[in-house]
Amino acid sequence: MLRFVVHRVLHVIPTLLVVTLIAFFIIQLPPGDFLSSQIARMEAAGDSVDPAAVEALRTRYGVDEPFWVQYWKWISNILLHGDFGLSFEYRRPVSDLIMERLPLTILLGVATLLFTWAIALPAGVYSAIRQHSGGDYVISALGFIALAVPNFLAALVLAYIGFKYFGQSVGGLFSPEYANAPWSLAKFGDLLEHLWIPVVIIGLAGTAGIIRTTRANMLDELHKPYVTTARAKGLPEGRIVRKYPLRIALNPFISTVGWNIPSIFDGEVIVATVLALGTTGPLLLSALQSQDMYLAGGIILIVAVLTVIGTLISDVLLAVVDPRVRFGGK
Amino acid sequence: MIRRRRHPRRDVGRELDEAAVTADELASPDAVLDIRGLQTVFRSDEGVVRAVDDIDLVVRRGTTTCVVGESGSGKSATARSIIQVVDVPGQVEAGRILFRPDDSRPAVDMARLDPRGEAIRGIRGREIGLIFQEPMASLSAVHTIGNQISEVLELHTDLPPAEIRDRVIEELRSVGIPRAEERIDAFTFQLSGGMRQRAMIAMALIARPSLLIADEPTTALDVTTQAQILDLLGDLKRERDMTMIFITHDLGVVAEIADDVVVMRHGKVVETGPVDQIFHDPQHDYTKELLASLPQRHSATRAVVTEPETPPTTTVGGSADESVRHTAPDVTPLLSVRDLRMEFDTVSGALFGRKRKEKVVAVNGVSLDVLPGSTVGLVGESGCGKTTLGRSIMRVYQPTAGEIRYRSGDGTVADLATMSEKQLLPYRRAMRMIFQDPYGSLNPRMTVQQVIGEPLRVAGMAQGSELSDRVADMLDRVGLKRAMATRYPHAFSGGERQRIGIARALITGPELVIADEAVSALDVSVRTQILELLAGLQSELGLTYLFVSHDLSVVERICDRVAVMYYGNIVEEGSAAEVFEDPKHGYTRALLSAVPIADPRLRGTRERIVYRPDDVPAADDEAA
Numbered sequence: 001m002l003r004f005v006v007h008r009v010l011h012v013i014p015t016l017l018v019v020t021l022i023a024f025f026i027i028q029l030p031p032g033d034f035l036s037s038q039i040a041r042m043e044a045a046g047d048s049v050d051p052a053a054v055e056a057l058r059t060r061y062g063v064d065e066p067f068w069v070q071y072w073k074w075i076s077n078i079l080l081h082g083d084f085g086l087s088f089e090y091r092r093p094v095s096d097l098i099m100e101r102l103p104l105t106i107l108l109g110v111a112t113l114l115f116t117w118a119i120a121l122p123a124g125v126y127s128a129i130r131q132h133s134g135g136d137y138v139i140s141a142l143g144f145i146a147l148a149v150p151n152f153l154a155a156l157v158l159a160y161i162g163f164k165y166f167g168q169s170v171g172g173l174f175s176p177e178y179a180n181a182p183w184s185l186a187k188f189g190d191l192l193e194h195l196w197i198p199v200v201i202i203g204l205a206g207t208a209g210i211i212r213t214t215r216a217n218m219l220d221e222l223h224k225p226y227v228t229t230a231r232a233k234g235l236p237e238g239r240i241v242r243k244y245p246l247r248i249a250l251n252p253f254i255s256t257v258g259w260n261i262p263s264i265f266d267g268e269v270i271v272a273t274v275l276a277l278g279t280t281g282p283l284l285l286s287a288l289q290s291q292d293m294y295l296a297g298g299i300i301l302i303v304a305v306l307t308v309i310g311t312l313i314s315d316v317l318l319a320v321v322d323p324r325v326r327f328g329g330k
Numbered sequence: 331m332i333r334r335r336r337h338p339r340r341d342v343g344r345e346l347d348e349a350a351v352t353a354d355e356l357a358s359p360d361a362v363l364d365i366r367g368l369q370t371v372f373r374s375d376e377g378v379v380r381a382v383d384d385i386d387l388v389v390r391r392g393t394t395t396c397v398v399g400e401s402g403s404g405k406s407a408t409a410r411s412i413i414q415v416v417d418v419p420g421q422v423e424a425g426r427i428l429f430r431p432d433d434s435r436p437a438v439d440m441a442r443l444d445p446r447g448e449a450i451r452g453i454r455g456r457e458i459g460l461i462f463q464e465p466m467a468s469l470s471a472v473h474t475i476g477n478q479i480s481e482v483l484e485l486h487t488d489l490p491p492a493e494i495r496d497r498v499i500e501e502l503r504s505v506g507i508p509r510a511e512e513r514i515d516a517f518t519f520q521l522s523g524g525m526r527q528r529a530m531i532a533m534a535l536i537a538r539p540s541l542l543i544a545d546e547p548t549t550a551l552d553v554t555t556q557a558q559i560l561d562l563l564g565d566l567k568r569e570r571d572m573t574m575i576f577i578t579h580d581l582g583v584v585a586e587i588a589d590d591v592v593v594m595r596h597g598k599v600v601e602t603g604p605v606d607q608i609f610h611d612p613q614h615d616y617t618k619e620l621l622a623s624l625p626q627r628h629s630a631t632r633a634v635v636t637e638p639e640t641p642p643t644t645t646v647g648g649s650a651d652e653s654v655r656h657t658a659p660d661v662t663p664l665l666s667v668r669d670l671r672m673e674f675d676t677v678s679g680a681l682f683g684r685k686r687k688e689k690v691v692a693v694n695g696v697s698l699d700v701l702p703g704s705t706v707g708l709v710g711e712s713g714c715g716k717t718t719l720g721r722s723i724m725r726v727y728q729p730t731a732g733e734i735r736y737r738s739g740d741g742t743v744a745d746l747a748t749m750s751e752k753q754l755l756p757y758r759r760a761m762r763m764i765f766q767d768p769y770g771s772l773n774p775r776m777t778v779q780q781v782i783g784e785p786l787r788v789a790g791m792a793q794g795s796e797l798s799d800r801v802a803d804m805l806d807r808v809g810l811k812r813a814m815a816t817r818y819p820h821a822f823s824g825g826e827r828q829r830i831g832i833a834r835a836l837i838t839g840p841e842l843v844i845a846d847e848a849v850s851a852l853d854v855s856v857r858t859q860i861l862e863l864l865a866g867l868q869s870e871l872g873l874t875y876l877f878v879s880h881d882l883s884v885v886e887r888i889c890d891r892v893a894v895m896y897y898g899n900i901v902e903e904g905s906a907a908e909v910f911e912d913p914k915h916g917y918t919r920a921l922l923s924a925v926p927i928a929d930p931r932l933r934g935t936r937e938r939i940v941y942r943p944d945d946v947p948a949a950d951d952e953a954a
Contacts, residue, residue: 223417225468231415233482233533234454237446244470322472323517 004326008315012308019304024071027297078301085294089287094298098280102265104173105279107191108198108272109264115203116210123207124214125246128222131215139211147208151201155274158197168193172276198275202268210253217252221245247321255318258310262303345449349442351428356437361430362541362573363389363412364437368425370404370411381407381420383597389541389590391433394567394574396584396605398620399594400853401824405577408594409545412575413454414445431457431540456486459534463546465526469518475502475529476514479536486537501532506562524555528562535566542567543575548583552711553882557924557938560587579854581624582883582926585609586933593617605930623854624883624928643938648916651694656904656914662737663699664874665723665842670696670732670747672715672722692718694898695732700842702737705868705875707889707906709882711921715898720844720878724763725754736761739841759789762835766847768827772819778805779815782833789838804833807870809863825856829863836867844876849884861888882925886910894918917941 039049058064065073077083084094123143127136162168169175173194178187221227222245230240265280272281280299287295319325356364370382382404389395399405410416412427422441430437431453443450454460462468469478476498483494495514502510505528518526527547534542544563548556564587567574578584584591584605591608593601593616601614612618672693692715700706708716722729725746734746736757746757762785765771772781782801786792792800802812808829819827828848835843845864849857865888867873879885885892886906893903894917902915913919920941927936 225462225464226470228410228415228417229460229462229468229530229533230470230481232413232454232460234451234456234485235481236448236451243473247470247472323474324471324519327517327520 004319005316008312012312015308016305019308020075020301021071023297023301023304024074026300027074027293028067028070074297084298084301087287087292087295089290089292089295094295097283097295098298098302101278101280101283104277105281106264108173108195108202108268108277108279109260111195111199112202112206112268113260113264115199116206119203120207120210121214124211125218125241125249127211127215128218129241131219136215140215143208143211146204149205151205151268151271152274154201154204155197155271158201159275162197173198173278198268198271198277201271213252214249217249218245221249251318251322254321255314257317258312258314259307261310261313262306265303265306342448342452345443345447346438349439349449351426351437351439353430353436356428356430357388358390360391361388361428362391363387363430363575364426364428365408365412366426366428368408368411368427368441369423370407370416370420371423372420374419380597381416382411384425385594385597385599387592387599387602389573389575391573392571393589394576394587395590395592396588397575397577397592397594398579398581398584400579400855402596403594404597405594406545407597409460409543409575409577412440412543413458413460414440414443414450415454415460429453429458429541452486455482455539456537457539458541458543459537459539461527461530461534461542461544461547464550465523465530466518468530469526469533471518474515474517475521475533476516479514479529479533482533482537497536498532501536502529505529505532505535505566506558507532523551524558527551527555527559531559531562531566535570535572538570539572541573541575543577545577546579547576549578549580552880554711554920554924556583557926560926561938563587580926581620581854582928585928585930586926588930593620609928609930619855623858643940645940645942646916646919647942647944649944651899652915653900654902654904654914654918656902656908658699659701661701664702664737665698665700665876666733666735666737666743667696667698667719667723668733668735670698670719670722670734671730672718672727673730691898693722693729696895696898696900698893698900698903700874700876701891702841702874703868703872704890705877705888707885707892708876708878708895709880709885709892709921710895711880713897714895716878716880716895717846719895720763720846720876723876724761724844725749725757736842755789759785759791759838760840761842761844762838762840764828764831764835764843764845764848766850768824768831768851771831772827774819777816777818778810778822778830781819781830782815782837785834785838791838800837801833804837807836807867808833823856824852825859828852828856828860832860832863832867836871836873839871840873842874842876844878846878847880848877850879850881857884864888882910882922883928894921917943 039054042049074085077085082095084098086092087094087097090097123139127139130136172179173191174187175190175194178190181187222241224245227240227244230244231237235243268279269281269285271277272279273285276282284296284299286292287299353359357366358364365385365387368382368385368387369380372379372381385404385408387395387397387408397405397408407416407420410420411422412429414422416422422445425441427440428437429440438453440450440453443453469475476495479498479501480491480494483489483497484491487494489497499510499514502513507513507525507528513521513525513529518529521529531547534544542563547563548559551559560583563574563576566572576583576587588605591601591603591605592599593608593614595616601608601612601617603613608617609621612621670693671691674690674692694715696715696719698706698708698719708719710716718727721727723734723746725734729747732747735743736746737743738760744757746754749757776784779798779801782804783792783797786797786800798815801815805812805815810826810829810833814822819830822830831848848864849860852860861884864875868875877885877889889906891904892906892909893900894909894915895901896917902909902913902918909918910922913922916939920939923936923939927933
């Protein structure tokens with residue numbers, strides 16, 4: 001088992017190397033460099049630009065140097081000093097910008113994930129056990145609707161309902177009076193009041209997919225001979241389903257559970273933007289729009305790294321849960 | 331693990347009371363099971379299938395009742411109906427299933443119990459144990475065997491966990507699993523096929539049921555393993571005073587173990603009777619037909635059915651590398667294989683890990699002659715390398731070493747082993763293959779015309795109407811109708827599909843046909859027809875067959891010469907009569923002694939031989 005984990009970790013290193021290269025390549029993609037376009041914009045606005053400051057920035061980022069040198073400066077700053085560079089738009093370090101939005105992003109992500117699973121897994125299992133029943137059709141229909149309705153539209157509708165019938169402020173995760181207030185029990189309560197809209201919206205779309213996967217997996221497993229064996233032992237139906245087919249039907253889930261880690265971090269760009277949530281999603285979007293490339297690159301890099309780490313976690317979990325993986329391949 | 335034993339509620343008692351039937355309603359006082367008018371029906375959108383159609387069946391206490399029939403006869407559905415575990419959408423719709431676990435109690439009509447209720451769950455596993463065909467699929471791969479066996483006791487007894495574990499180890503030991511105290515924590519994929527089936531038997535028997543239902547428990551096993559499992563079941567049944575229902579398609583097995591026989595066909599019982607009567611005085615035509623499909627039966631020497639007893643066992647030695655050659659006829663062979671060796675590399679260890687390359691020797695320096703116009707049988711158990719040898723000769727694989735000398739019609743001899751793909755092309759038409767699985771080996775999206783015509787089209791030998799004509803001719807030859815050419819394979823039965831496979835093999839006018847388990851997946855009656863077809867085509871077209879099979883009775887019936895393979899070696903080779911009647915190598919003798927004798931009167935008369943190669947220490951796992 002330890003060998004397995006060590007092997008897996010060793011796999012991660014080259015993958016991460018490639019990922020950082022690609023992230024940096026994306027930063028470099030737009031024509032020109034960010035400093036020259038920034039200076040041009042400032043000069044056009046009539047601002048004076050201090051040539052010494054420009055020169056300092058040029059050296060700091062090595063803008064005129066070849067790709068590899070720039071890459072090395074960027075990655076070594078990140079690795080050695082934890083310095084993701086400076087955001088042009090906000091004129092603050094990228095890491096500060098990300099850090100201040102991180103707690104809410106993670107709260108939203110985890111809440112969404114738990115909501116999704118709490119609804120999707122039982123619904124999928126029920127759908128499979130009572131295949132072709134009324135309940136199955138209702139669940140499937142609702143699932144497809146949730147999948148087909150665009151997130152942002154649902155966000156607008158729910159925000160409207162929240163405003164019209166519950167008197168909530170539209171947008172954001174806080175009411176205006178708490179937005180800049182220090183943390184208190186009341187502020188937390190206010191947060192929970194607002195949190196349900198994005199959780200339901202982001203969660204429902206994911207629910208549909210998971211219901212279908214669970215249903216299909218369960219249908220495959222429910223008619224396997226080992227289920228008949230369990231029945232022939234005299235086990236009650238509920239216990240049969242929980243112990244045998246569900247255990248195997250969950251495998252595809254466990255193997256993708258790690259993929260949720262990056263999506264927890266990037267906080268659903270579009271819904272978060274529509275609802276004006278203070279998560280990293282809108283930050284990424286605005287960074288991409290204004291070509292604030294160190295900010296965008298930093299976020300993309302973190303998402304990519306989390307994806308790789310998430311996959312690693314999934315692999316290890318799968319090995320823990322499924323002996324065929326653990327002992328497989330001898 | 332938390333033990334949760336549901337204590338029966340009052341309504342369980344009431345349910346059982348309502349389903350109770352006094353003993354005098356049973357067909358005979360010693361009946362354990364009395365089924366009357368049982369109907370199990372599968373209703374779906376595609377229609378209604380009466381899998382079990384109004385059958386009557388009585389099982390006497392302490393006996394073994396064999397239910398025989400071909401696929402689709404409803405024998406498995408009957409077994410599952412008894413404890414109401416028929417797969418959806420199947421349902422027991424009518425009839426009585428009277429079950430009387432012991433003499434002192436009244437019988438229960440199990441058909442009246444709720445299939446999901448507690449009353450029937452109390453009978454399943456505790457009073458009636460079930461063993462299934464494929465132990466790998468029938469056990470969960472993600473739970474240890476100990477976990478799965480313990481569950482039966484957790485469910486039906488109040489024993490504390492430590493005691494349950496001891497009982498499970500003891501049970502595993504009693505079904506002949508060595509090192510049971512370690513094996514209890516093993517997963518199914520860590521055990522051999524025979525061991526898995528033993529674990530399954532332990533699971534079915536641990537609660538000491540009075541009735542054991544075994545649904546094709548040996549069909550997925552090799553013949554020597556089958557013999558061990560049959561012996562084990564016989565011993566356990568006698569020791570524990572059980573009653574057994576044994577479901578099988580194999581009349582040889584029936585002759586070995588049955589007291590009473592029930593012959594089923596299309597969901598109905600066509601004949602029942604004591605085993606001796608069924609084998610020696612069959613009344614129904616279908617029974618006679620089934621018996622006729624058996625290899626020629628030795629004339630009965632005694633007219634008494636002996637008490638079933640495990641025959642004496644002898645262990646023989648002998649080197650696995652030794653090759654016994656009986657006299658070879660003095661004819662120039664069509665195909666002459668010399669020292670053929672086929673190795674496969676298996677790589678273990680992951681990327682960045684230490685890689686260990688291991689060589690698996692599938693074929694270990696084999697020499698074999700195939701004479702023109704003859705049928706050579708290649709027999710052995712799974713994993714012995716017979717299929718690999720067949721495929722190496724076809725040059726599906728590139729042999730590691732050795733020669734495959736093929737003699738063409740004009741007398742030139744060429745070595746196929748070293749040829750390039752391009753040089754091989756003409757030989758690909760002269761050597762063709764028939765595959766085992768008539769379902770998997772036909773592309774479901776190609777019409778019969780396309781399937782059969784493809785080899786000709788690819789070889790550029792015919793096109794257009796000439797191609798259609800030749801396909802039509804070939805359909806005639808294999809006994810199919812010309813009009814079938816436009817249909818797709820799913821419209822055909824297993825036997826018809828195998829005819830299509832044969833037509834595809836013969837369309838290029840080959841000389842040598844390698845049939846890899848070509849009849850193994852077919853029912854006995856269909857098998858006979860296909861074997862007759864192959865024999866007819868052989869004499870008509872002057873074909874030479876290399877017949878790869880694990881089924882010794884088929885090989886004995888149709889082959890001129892036989893080669894026996896064991897772990898990559900040919901251990902014995904000779905004419906069919908020599909090998910079958912006077913086997914010299916220890917393994918051949920062991921193999922032959924494991925084949926069931928299809929005559930109940932000869933039961934227990936033959937010594938069981940176990941082969942243990944000299945150079946291998948007595949392995950407890952596989953040989954046990």
